[in-house]
Amino acid sequence: MPSYTAPVKDMQFVLHDVLGIGQSDIPGYEELDRDTTAAILEEAAKLAEGVLAPVNAIGDREGCHLENGVVRTPSGFAEAFAQVKEGGWNGLDLPEEFGGQNLPYVMNSATGEFFVSANMALNMYQGLTHGAISAILAHGSDDQKAQYLPKMVSLDWTGTMNLTEPHCGTDLGLIRTKAEPQDDGSYAITGQKIFISAGEHDMAENIIHLVLAKAPGGGAGTKGISLFIVPKFMVNDDGSLGARNGVSVGSIEDKMGIHGNATCVMNYDGATGYLVGDLHKGMRAMFTMMNEARLGVGLQGYAQAVVAYENAVAYAKDRLQGRDVTGTKNPEGPADPLLVHPDIRRVLMDQKSFVEGARAFTMWGASLIDRAHRRQDAEADGLISLMTPVIKGFLTDKGFDMCVQAQQVYGGHGYIEEWGMSQFARDARIAMIYEGANGVQALDLVGRKLAQDGGKHVMAFFALVKDEVAGAGDPRMEDIRAALKAASKDLQAAGQYFMENGMKNPNDALSGSTDFMHLFGHACLGLVWTRMARAAYAALDAGTADPAFYEAKLATARYYMARQLPATALHLARIRSGAAPVMALAEADF
Amino acid sequence: MPSYTAPVKDMQFVLHDVLGIGQSDIPGYEELDRDTTAAILEEAAKLAEGVLAPVNAIGDREGCHLENGVVRTPSGFAEAFAQVKEGGWNGLDLPEEFGGQNLPYVMNSATGEFFVSANMALNMYQGLTHGAISAILAHGSDDQKAQYLPKMVSLDWTGTMNLTEPHCGTDLGLIRTKAEPQDDGSYAITGQKIFISAGEHDMAENIIHLVLAKAPGGGAGTKGISLFIVPKFMVNDDGSLGARNGVSVGSIEDKMGIHGNATCVMNYDGATGYLVGDLHKGMRAMFTMMNEARLGVGLQGYAQAVVAYENAVAYAKDRLQGRDVTGTKNPEGPADPLLVHPDIRRVLMDQKSFVEGARAFTMWGASLIDRAHRRQDAEADGLISLMTPVIKGFLTDKGFDMCVQAQQVYGGHGYIEEWGMSQFARDARIAMIYEGANGVQALDLVGRKLAQDGGKHVMAFFALVKDEVAGAGDPRMEDIRAALKAASKDLQAAGQYFMENGMKNPNDALSGSTDFMHLFGHACLGLVWTRMARAAYAALDAGTADPAFYEAKLATARYYMARQLPATALHLARIRSGAAPVMALAEADF
Incomplete structure (x- = not known):
């Protein structure tokens, strides 16, 4: 049986030595001194190590089971989930008015790492709920927020995201789920959604589905898509639960992993749905x-x-x-x-x-x-x-x-x-x-994000790297900065290649998209390792009581620079080979 | 459900256009003209596509089950295995005197690819048997060959290889299984072996285990190891089966994959074993x-x-x-x-x-x-x-x-x-x-094979590459040859680095062992792609009736050269960074 120990010390190093969150000018960060984050991280570690990790392998072995329309989660999941709930972990970074603690998002991520390491499948029930809450917070009406959020923040109710259909996932313009307007202002939702994580389970009183569907008059493609709240049980005005809505789980998938999370086929059969945000602007709501x-x-x-x-x-x-x-x-x-x-x-x-x-x-x-x-x-x-x-x-x-x-x-x-x-x-x-899928991430990066706002953001990234490379002239950092500089040069050369060739032939850029994403990733890790090395020297210079910890950071930084960062040259070479080798074959020759 | 179509045409291209096996001076190859190999490959394709592939997913889903000491293979496996047996596929390259067809080993590999693609788990029952046959052929006595091989070649009996024990796999010097000499010249084998593929199943009348064990007087480490035949059922002089031997399956493993193959814990409890080859020379027998x-x-x-x-x-x-x-x-x-x-x-x-x-x-x-x-x-x-x-x-x-x-x-x-x-x-x-494990392969390559026979074999490899790069001066091949040359240069530089540094500090070589294995692999694929490109041009020049097939080979060769082969430079950079970054951390800092 594997074990798990939450890396509290490493997380504290990142939050304080590297990011200096306690000294940040971001509202809410002023509360995050070392002792406060240590207390939060220690609590999260205790839950992750003692409660979540012990049922992780059980979840994998037992999986979820659909019996008469009910999904049974693995042994111990409900008890572990109850402790996540009791600890208020889901509301850590959510507004106080809905029961949250309004801490910065970075603390949700920091504690989230521990929960995911300990039990990814179980954490997804919470993670999907958090995502659904964010959507309602950003686009829901005040009534919707009041009606759904308190119970979702507390995890009495969980949430889901319903995008994919059997014939389309990435290309959401193709979805067929329909939303028919009803006289009372609601919509009747009909269609099938697949790959719905936590779509049905036995750990919450209600499940709030967020569903993408097409309402009449929206036009073709993604433009016609709207976002709807579809509760599993109707919610009465007083907050009590009413009748079962017309949504049910059709089957659950047998997957390669995350067996402890139920991946559901959800059938919407004239289910009552409530529009979230503007009609036909569902994609925007998802994108935010x-x-x-x-x-x-x-x-x-x-x-x-x-x-x-x-x-x-x-x-x-x-x-x-x-x-x-x-x-x-x-x-x-x-x-x-x-x-x-x-x-x-x-x-x-x-x-x-x-x-x-x-x-x-x-x-x-x-x-x-x-x-x-x-x-x-x-x-x-x-x-x-x-x-x-x-x-x-x-x-x-x-x-x-x-x-x-x-x-x-x-x-x-x-x-x-x-x-x-x-x-x-x-x-x-x-x-x-x-x-x-990661190929779509690469497309998003090269096809949209690079040129966004006139390329301003990638220039800002390069400026950050340049500042880090210039540094304060600490000679001990020279080898590390030189490696970062070389990686950054490769990244800039790749960007240059796209600019020179991508306009004439978009495939010259797209053929290198995944390589560019990896090149960029290495440059980012090179950048943060340089920052970590700088932070380690600072701690050592300040006479830390734990020099071995910081020396290990330096050794690890140098390892990354020597053994991993040189991959940027390979990615650049591939990018520069352009579209010709990638696109040469006729379809029949594959 | 996935499908499978055996790549007969591609295999023919490799065997004839690239390797020219019909014109080879290797005894037995003279029979392998295009029609003969086509007939064999078509037969193998039929079996792979129509019989083996259809039960592949079933094997994964059902897995093997141990019931009262008997392993039940998945539905349809026994029937499919019977057809492998009937087709005589196991004896394809084995001696005629034991029921084989004595074809070259290359045909076993060519047909084997199809069988493995179609159903790897099922093919392993045959593959392990083939391996055990090879061991007995190389090291067994004439009596042993006569007693075991005909039934194993025909797959009436299957074979296994028993090396690993709970506390050791790679480091076989640590094995504890004991062989006590008996008065009749046999040995009593006692111990536990794990990870024994096809160790027990319901598809053969008998199972012939080849077992590594330590007999008295052999000294410590691998020097004391001998190889034994341990049949599941004792074999009488007339070839009929006798009593059950003292070997039994303790449990079967729940694995990530190859569910259709039973991976067994085998318990030897004073089982009767027969020495294969020389006493205390078991490792040599395994290595051959x-x-x-x-x-x-x-x-x-x-x-x-x-x-x-x-x-x-x-x-x-x-x-x-x-x-x-x-x-x-x-x-x-x-x-x-x-x-x-x-x-x-x-x-x-x-x-x-x-x-x-x-x-x-x-x-x-x-x-x-x-x-x-x-x-x-x-x-x-x-x-x-x-x-x-x-x-x-x-x-x-x-x-x-x-x-x-x-x-x-x-x-x-x-x-x-x-x-x-x-x-x-x-x-x-x-x-x-x-x-x-692949790390051990890399160690074998860098620690043993590179310097073997004074480095003669790696020099021979470089000579092959040099000849291929020099070529016949076909200008159409120039870009391909240039890429191969660059990869070969990286490989030579890595070898040079090992020579200059590995003697002083072996860890400088060993830290780069996996990178070297990959560098070498790319160089080998670069070499064979150059040969394939040359063969494709030759076929096109000769006026082939199927130019699209050969054009596709050229396009694919160029893809490999442009997109994959440049990885050699990355591996070289990592190798040249030496042992320092790899070995810098204290044990406690991991």
């Missing part, structure tokens, strides 16, 4: 939540790698196999621990340097969302909008790879379900797919 | 089979990618989503097929260029095994010995990646088991682990 939702999925990708890494380290220290070629390390034992072998260290350092970089990148992203929302900072909004597909696509691609590498450390035992390493890889796999 | 076994696992890695690719192509042509940015391709439909999108083409070209390169590489390797065995060619033996860890490690790492990419083409459906794409990835995953 996307930065947050996609950051959450990027977080899932690396959070699985965090727990996989922890277990790989434990195994590498414990398992005796072979001898250190430079001299026996465990002479009393029959063999040395795996950790002595350079190739084992290599994969562990790959994992460590990735997850720590990913954490810093994601928390930085979360703080930009706070800055955008709490200070109405358009620059922060633009920057996080640019980096969102990178956080989602790069961190989930790499997060999955790292889970696979962690599994590999276990040798044959990694393939045996009992040891739990397979689950991390299988669970992490979905993050590359949902909330916009 | 290793080239073949590891080539077989490399084949598994890419064979799963073959069928995953085929299904990804079918989905990309069928699924309508979005529009071609350069102009609508399917104006009558609501959207264009996925295949119009450059990023979808990119992943399909990655897959196509990999699987076709991997096929050519593996069949070349198989022909080197034939050359080594049938002509006692020491150079061929040295070359395949060098390339074996590359075939195993590189092709399984990449094969798994490609299965994951194929799954990604399906979007959300790729994550749903019903669609079958998850199974390909989960099944392919094991090939990176068993028969020596």
Whole structure:
């Protein structure tokens, strides 16, 4: 059975040493001193380690079961979910008027990492609810907010997002679910939605479905789409629950992973729905939540790698196999621990340097969302909008790879379900797919975000890198800054290639979209590792009581720079080869 | 449900256009003209497509079940296995005196690809038997051969390989299974073996276990290991089956994939065993089979990618989503097929260029095994010995990646088991682990094979590349040869780095071992793609009736050169960063 220990100290390092959140000018951040965040993180860690993680493997093994229209969640899930609820974790960053605590979003992300590492499938019931709340907060009427939000914030009711249909996911313009206006101002929703995470389950009194559907008069494609609230049980004016609405679960999917979360086919058969926001503006309503939702999925990708890494380290220290070629390390034992072998260290350092970089990148992203929302900072909004597909696509691609590498450390035992390493890889796999498959993230990045607002946001990113490279001239940082500079040069060269070629032939840009997303991802991790190294030197210079911790940050930064960042050159080479090799084959020749 | 079509035409291209097997001087190859191999491949294709593939998903879903000491294989497996048996496929390359057909090993590999793509789990029952036969052929006594081989060649009996124990896999010197000499010359075998594929099942009359165990007087470590035959049922002198031997299945593992193959814990409780080959020389006996076994696992890695690719192509042509940015391709439909999108083409070209390169590489390797065995060619033996860890490690790492990419083409459906794409990835995953985890392959390559026989074999490899780069001066090949040359230069530079640094500090070499294995793998695929391109031009110049087929080979070669081969520079950069970043952290800091 795998174990999980929440990396509280590493998270504190990111929040305070790197992001300096206590000194930030973002409203609400002034409350986040070291002691406050430590208290919150310790509480979250306790829940994650003691309550959520212990039922993670059970969830995978038992899965969810549909019996007479009711979805039964795995043993222990309801009890664990009750503790999430009791702790008020869902409302951490939500408005006080609806029962939340109004803390910054960055704290939701920080604690969220622990919950996802501990039990991704269970956390999704909460995560989907949080997403639905955000949609209603942003676009719902005051009545809707009053009617739904308090119960959703408290997790008495959970939420879902209904976008995909059997014939379309990415291309939502094709959806067929219909919304017919009724005399009372509501709509009758009819159609089928698939891949609805937490669509039905036994852990909440009611489920509030947010559904994309086409109402008459909206025109073709995505323009005709509106967003509706469809409660599982009708809600009376006094807040009590009424009759069952015309929505039901048709079946649940047998999936590669996240078995503990019910992925439902939802059938809407004239179900009563209530318009959220403006008619025919449903896509806009969905898009406003996307930065947050996609950051959450990027977080899932690396959070699985965090727990996989922890277990790989434990195994590498414990398992005796072979001898250190430079001299026996465990002479009393029959063999040395795996950790002595350079190739084992290599994969562990790959994992460590990735997850720590990913954490810093994601928390930085979360703080930009706070800055955008709490200070109405358009620059922060633009920057996080640019980096969102990178956080989602790069961190989930790499997060999955790292889970696979962690599994590999276990040798044959990694393939045996009992040891739990397979689950991390299988669970992490979905993050590359949902909330916009990673190819779509790359398209969003290259096709939309790069040129957004005249390319202002990517220029702002380059300016940040330039400042970091120029730095304060600390000679100890020279090698690290040189690596970041080289990566940034590759990124700029790729952008240049797109500008010069993408206009004439869009396929020259699109053929390099995934490579660009990865190139950008490496540059971002290079940037945050440079910041982390700077923070580590600062702590060491200030005479920290824990020098080993900061020295390890420096060693890990240098590992990333030496072994991972050089990938930017490969991505650039591929991008520069353009569309010709990619598009050469006739359809029949595939 | 996924489908499978055996790539007979592509295999014929490799065997004849590229390897020219009909014109080879290897004994037995003279029979392999185009018509003969076509007939064999068509028969194998029929079996793979019509019998093995249809029960592949069933095997995954049902798995194997242990009931009262008997393992029940999935529905339809026994019937399908009976057809493999009836077709005589197991004896294709085995000696006629034991019921085989004595065809070259390359034909076993060529037909094997089809069987593995169709149903890897089922094929393993046969593959393990084939491996056990090879061990007995190479090291068994004449009596043992007469007693066991005819029934094993016919698949009336199957075989297993018993190496791993709970506390050791890679480091076999640690095994504890004991062999006590008995008065009648046999041994009493006692101990526990784990991860025994096909260790127990209901498809054969008897199971012949090959077991590594320690007999008294052999000394410590691997030197004390001997190899034993332990039949499930004792075999009487007249060939009839006698009493049940003291070997039984303790449990079967719940695995990430290959559910249709029973992975058993085998308990030996004073079981009667018969020494194979010399006492205390069991490791040597195992090693002589290793080239073949590891080539077989490399084949598994890419064979799963073959069928995953085929299904990804079918989905990309069928699924309508979005529009071609350069102009609508399917104006009558609501959207264009996925295949119009450059990023979808990119992943399909990655897959196509990999699987076709991997096929050519593996069949070349198989022909080197034939050359080594049938002509006692020491150079061929040295070359395949060098390339074996590359075939195993590189092709399984990449094969798994490609299965994951194929799954990604399906979007959300790729994550749903019903669609079958998850199974390909989960099944392919094991090939990176068993028969020596890929990190061990890299260690074998860098730590043993590179310097073997004074580095003669790697020099021979470079000479081959040099000849291919020099070529006949065909100007149409210039770009392809230039790419191969660049990759080869990177490989030589990496070798140079190891020579200059590995002696002083072995960890400088070992820290780059996996990167070197991948660098070498790319160089090998670059080499075979250059050969394939040359063969394609030759066919076009000769006025082939099927120019589109050969043009597609050229386009795919150029894709590999432009998009994949540049990875050599990244691997070289990582190798050159040496051991320092890899080994910097203290154990406590992981």
